Amino acid sequence: MTSSHGRGLLHLAAAVDLHAEYDAGAFVELVGLAERGALDFVTLGDSFARPGLDALAVLARAAPATGRIGLVPTVTTTHTEPFHVQAAVATLDWVSRGRAGWWIDVSRTEGEARLFGRRHAAPAEELWQEAGEVADAAARLWDSREDGAEIRDAETGWFIDRDKLHSVDFEGATFSVKGPSIVPRPPQGHPARIVDATEGPARRTAARFADVAVVRAVGREQTGAVREELRAAAAGFGRDPDGLKVLAGLVVDLGGGEHAAEPGHGGGGPRQTAQGPLYRGGPVDLAELIAAWHQAGAVDGFHLTPVEPRRDLERLVNGTVALLQHRGLFRTFYPGSTLREHLGLARPANRYAVTGGAS
Amino acid sequence: MTARRKRIHLAAHFPGVDSTTVRADPRSRSQIEFASFEHLARTAERGLFDFFFLTEGLRPRGHRARIHDLDVVGRPESITVLNALAAVTERIGLAATVDATFNEPYELARRLASLDHLSRGRAAWNVVTSSDAFTGQNFRRGGFLDRADRYTRADEFVRTARELWDSWRPDGVSRPFAHRGRHFDIAGEFTVPRSPQGHPVVIQAGDSAEGREFAASTADVVFTRHGTLEAGRAFYADVKGRLARYGREPGELKIMHGVTVVLGDTAAEAQEKATEIRRQQVSPQNAILALEQSWGTDPSSYDPDGPLPDIDLVADSAIAQGRTRRGDTVALAEMGVPPLERSRERGRRGLSKEKGLSIRQTVIEASARQSFIGTPAAVAAELAEFVRADAADGFILVPHPTPGGLDEFVDRVVPLLQERGDFRTEYEGTTLRSHLGLPTPRWQG
Ligand SMILES: Cc1cc2nc3c(=O)[nH]c(=O)nc-3n(C[C@H](O)[C@H](O)[C@H](O)COP(=O)(O)O)c2cc1C
Numbered sequence: 001m002t003s004s005h006g007r008g009l010l011h012l013a014a015a016v017d018l019h020a021e022y023d024a025g026a027f028v029e030l031v032g033l034a035e036r037g038a039l040d041f042v043t044l045g046d047s048f049a050r051p052g053l054d055a056l057a058v059l060a061r062a063a064p065a066t067g068r069i070g071l072v073p074t075v076t077t078t079h080t081e082p083f084h085v086q087a088a089v090a091t092l093d094w095v096s097r098g099r100a101g102w103w104i105d106v107s108r109t110e111g112e113a114r115l116f117g118r119r120h121a122a123p124a125e126e127l128w129q130e131a132g133e134v135a136d137a138a139a140r141l142w143d144s145r146e147d148g149a150e151i152r153d154a155e156t157g158w159f160i161d162r163d164k165l166h167s168v169d170f171e172g173a174t175f176s177v178k179g180p181s182i183v184p185r186p187p188q189g190h191p192a193r194i195v196d197a198t199e200g201p202a203r204r205t206a207a208r209f210a211d212v213a214v215v216r217a218v219g220r221e222q223t224g225a226v227r228e229e230l231r232a233a234a235a236g237f238g239r240d241p242d243g244l245k246v247l248a249g250l251v252v253d254l255g256g257g258e259h260a261a262e263p264g265h266g267g268g269g270p271r272q273t274a275q276g277p278l279y280r281g282g283p284v285d286l287a288e289l290i291a292a293w294h295q296a297g298a299v300d301g302f303h304l305t306p307v308e309p310r311r312d313l314e315r316l317v318n319g320t321v322a323l324l325q326h327r328g329l330f331r332t333f334y335p336g337s338t339l340r341e342h343l344g345l346a347r348p349a350n351r352y353a354v355t356g357g358a359s
Numbered sequence: 360m361t362a363r364r365k366r367i368h369l370a371a372h373f374p375g376v377d378s379t380t381v382r383a384d385p386r387s388r389s390q391i392e393f394a395s396f397e398h399l400a401r402t403a404e405r406g407l408f409d410f411f412f413l414t415e416g417l418r419p420r421g422h423r424a425r426i427h428d429l430d431v432v433g434r435p436e437s438i439t440v441l442n443a444l445a446a447v448t449e450r451i452g453l454a455a456t457v458d459a460t461f462n463e464p465y466e467l468a469r470r471l472a473s474l475d476h477l478s479r480g481r482a483a484w485n486v487v488t489s490s491d492a493f494t495g496q497n498f499r500r501g502g503f504l505d506r507a508d509r510y511t512r513a514d515e516f517v518r519t520a521r522e523l524w525d526s527w528r529p530d531g532v533s534r535p536f537a538h539r540g541r542h543f544d545i546a547g548e549f550t551v552p553r554s555p556q557g558h559p560v561v562i563q564a565g566d567s568a569e570g571r572e573f574a575a576s577t578a579d580v581v582f583t584r585h586g587t588l589e590a591g592r593a594f595y596a597d598v599k600g601r602l603a604r605y606g607r608e609p610g611e612l613k614i615m616h617g618v619t620v621v622l623g624d625t626a627a628e629a630q631e632k633a634t635e636i637r638r639q640q641v642s643p644q645n646a647i648l649a650l651e652q653s654w655g656t657d658p659s660s661y662d663p664d665g666p667l668p669d670i671d672l673v674a675d676s677a678i679a680q681g682r683t684r685r686g687d688t689v690a691l692a693e694m695g696v697p698p699l700e701r702s703r704e705r706g707r708r709g710l711s712k713e714k715g716l717s718i719r720q721t722v723i724e725a726s727a728r729q730s731f732i733g734t735p736a737a738v739a740a741e742l743a744e745f746v747r748a749d750a751a752d753g754f755i756l757v758p759h760p761t762p763g764g765l766d767e768f769v770d771r772v773v774p775l776l777q778e779r780g781d782f783r784t785e786y787e788g789t790t791l792r793s794h795l796g797l798p799t800p801r802w803q804g
Binding site: 022023024028048049050051052053054056057058060061062063064065079080081082083084087088090091092094095096097111112114115116117118145150156157158159160161162165174175176177178179180182183184 | 391392393397416417418419425426427428429430432433434435436438439440442443445446447461462463465466469470472473474476477496497498499501543544545546547550551552642643644645
C-alpha cells in the first residue's frame with residue numbers, strides 16, 4: 001500500500017533552484033536525482049528580476065535527459081503574452097511527453113515593470129485577478145484544438161477537421177485572445193497548473209484554476225486549515241475538491257546530520273524565516289514530519305526547497321524519500337508516465353468537444 | 360595553389376505550416392512529436408550543417424473567416440523545442456523564428472540568451488516582422504502596427520536586445536541599462552550574463568527594400584528565396600552592396616536560400632521524383648486554394664485539371680499586392696509562394712497559356728521553390744556553382760518528407776561536397792558564429 005488512513009497518495013516535489021548557474025549540466029543532474037527518488041515533479045523558480053536563466057528553457061533542456069519526472073517552471077503572467085505563455089507550456093508538454101507543469105506567478109515590482117515599460121506595478125489583487133484570466137485563457141487555448149482535430153485524410157486532402165478548431169474569443173481586463181492556439185492540444189490536455197496560495201490574493205486564483213496549491217505555513221493545523229479553505233473554495237467554483245492537491249511548502253536544510261541539530265527543532269517542526277517556513281534537521285526526522293502531516297490529513301504532500309540544492313536534494317532522496325518508500329508511504333517507481341498521472345489527476349475533458357453528436 | 364574555395368553553408372529547415380509536408384506519404388511522421396525534430400536535427404548535425412531552423416506562425420491560416428483544412432496546421436513553440444534539441448545535439452546551431460512585432464525586447468533577449476547558454480553558443484534568432492491585425496488579435500497590443508513601422512520596431516528591437524546583451528561586460532561584470540526610443544522605454548538590470556556567443560546570431564527574412572536595408576544594417580544571415588542563378592546574383596549583389604553604408608564587410612552577412620533538393624540515380628529519375636513530389640504537394644484541392652488566396656474570389660467551381668479561367672486580377676489588387684488583412688502574405692511566403700505581385704500573376708497566366716497547362720499544373724510550376732534536381736554529383740556541382748557565382752553563401756534545405764528527407768542528402772551529397780573541397784569535413788568550432796565564419800561581436804560598452 002502506498003497510502004494510509006485513506007489520505008490518498010503522498011505527493012512529493014522539490015525545487016531545483018541553483019543560484020548563479022548558467023550551465024545546463026548542473027540542472028540536469030539535479031532533475032535526474034529527483035527522478036531517482038520518483039518525486040512527482042521538480043520546480044524551477046523564475047522572475048524577470050532574479051539573476052538566472054529562463055526557467056522554462058532550462059526545464060525544456062532537461063526534458064530529453066530525463067524520463068518520468070514532472071517539470072514545472074515558473075512563468076509569470078504580468079508582463080508576458082498569454083498566447084506565447086500557453087504555447088511555450090504546451091510545447092514543454094510535447095517535448096517531455098506529458099510531464100509539463102506551470103507554476104503561475106505574478107510580477108509585483110516597479111523594477112520589473114520598468115524592464116517592459118508598458119505599465120506600472122499594480123496591487124496584488126489586480127495581478128492575481130489577471131493571473132487567473134491568463135490561466136483561464138491558456139486552458140481555453142489548450143482546448144482550442146480538440147484531440148483528433150488532425151485527420152490527415154489522404155483521400156480528401158484534409159489535414160484538419162476545422163470543426164474541431166475553436167476560437168476562444170477571450171476578453172480579459174488587460175488582454176484579449178482570439179485563438180485557436182497554434183500548438184496542438186498537449187499530451188496532458190492541460191499541463192498541471194500550480195499556484196503558491198500562501199497569500200490571500202493568490203488563493204482565489206488557486207482555488208479556481210490550480211491543480212496543485214502550495215501553502216507555506218509553519219504548523220500542521222494551519223496548513224490543514226488553508227487546505228480545507230482551498231477545497232471549499234474549489235467546490236464553490238464547481239470543481240471536485242480532490243482535483244486540487246495541496247502541498248505544504250518547506251525550505252529544508254538537511255545539513256544537520258541524522259537528527260535535528262537543535263532540540264525542539266526539526267522534529268519539533270519548521271520555523272518561520274524570511275524565505276518561508278524552514279525545516280532544519282536530519283532526513284529521518286523530515287520523513288517523520290512528512291508522514292505525520294500527511295497521515296493527519298493536513299496535506300496531500302510536500303514541496304521542498306533545499307537550501308543547498310546539491311547536498312540537500314541528495315539527502316532528501318537517499319534519506320527521507322528512501323525511508324518513506326521503505327515504510328510503504330511513497331512510491332518506489334512511476335506507475336504512470338505523465339505528471340497528471342503522478343498526481344492522480346484525470347486528463348481534463350475538452351470544453352469544446354461535442355459529445356453525442358449534438359452541435 | 361589557388362585560394363581556398365568559398366565554403367558552402369548549409370542549414371536544415373523543419374517545415375512548419377507548409378505544403379511541403381505531404382502527410383499521405385507513408386514516410387511522413389508527426390510534425391509535432393519531439394522525435395521528428397530530433398531526427399531532422401541529428402541528421403543535419405551528422406551532415407555538419409551550420410544550423411537547424413524553425414519557422415513561426417502565430418495564427419492558423421484562414422481565408423474568409425475559415426481555417427484552411429488542407430493545411431498542416433499546428434506546430435510547437437520554437438525556442439522551447441530548440442532548448443530540448445540542445446540536449447540531443449552538440450554542435451549544430453539552433454535557430455528560432457520569432458516575430459518582433461508581438462514580443463518585448465527584455466523577455467525575448469532573455470529567452471535567446473538562455474538558449475545560447477543552454478546550448479553553449481548555438482542560438483540564432485530569425486527576426487520576422489508581421490504587421491497584420493489578424494495575428495495581432497492574439498496579443499495584448501493587438502495589431503496596431505502600421506506596415507511602415509514594422510521594420511522600425513524590428514530595428515529598434517534588435518538594437519535594444521544587443522544593448523541588453525552588452526550590459527554584461529565580457530569579464531562578467533554587469534551594469535544597469537536604460538533604453539529610450541520610439542518603440543521602447545525600458546531600464547533595469549539584465550539578469551543573464553553574457554552568453555557564449557556574446558550576441559546570438561541574427562537572421563532576417565523579408566524581401567522588401569526596407570527588409571533588405573534592415574538586413575544590411577544589422578543581420579548576420581539573410582534567409583531568402585530567389586529562384587534562378589540570375590535572380591540570386593542580383594539579390595546577393597544588392598544586399599551585399601548595402602553593407603558598406605553601415606561600415607560592414609561583405610563577409611559579415613551570409614545570404615542563404617531556402618531550397619529543396621531531389622536526388623535520383625539518373626537525371627531522369629530525379630526529375631520524375633520531383634514531379635511526383637510536386638503533384639503530391641499540390642493536390643487538386645491545394646491548387647484551387649492557391650487561386651482562391653491570390654484572387655480573393657471563390658474558384659471552387661473550376662476543375663483543377665481544366666484550363667486557367669480568365670479572371671480580372673486587377674479587381675483584387677489589395678490581395679495581389681500582399682496587403683491582405685488576413686495575414687495571407689505570411690502564409691504564402693511560408694508556402695513557398697512569394698508575395699503575389701500582379702506581375703507574378705501575369706507570369707502565371709503566360710505560363711499557363713504558353714505551355715497549355717491546367718490550373719493544377721500552373722500552380723505547380725508557378726509556386727516551385729528553387730529546386731536542385733539531379734544526381735548527387737550534379738546537385739553538388741550546382742550548389743557549388745551557385746555559391747561560387749556569388750548567388751548565395753549557402754542554403755537552407757527544406758527536406759521532403761519530414762523528418763527523413765534529409766538523410767539521403769547527408770549520405771550522398773555532403774561527401775561529394777567535401778571531396779570537392781566545398782564543404783567542411785568537421786566542425787572547426789563549437790558555436791554557430793564559428794560555423795558561419797562570423798566575427799565575435801564587439802562589446803559595445
Ligand atoms: C524566406 C522567408 C521566410 C519567412 N518566414 C516567416 C516565418 O516563418 N514567419 C513569419 O511570420 N514570417 C515569415 N516571413 C515573412 C517576413 O517576416 C515578412 O513579414 C514578409 O516577408 C514581408 O516583409 P517584406 O515586405 O520585407 O518582404 C518570411 C519571409 C521570407 C522572405
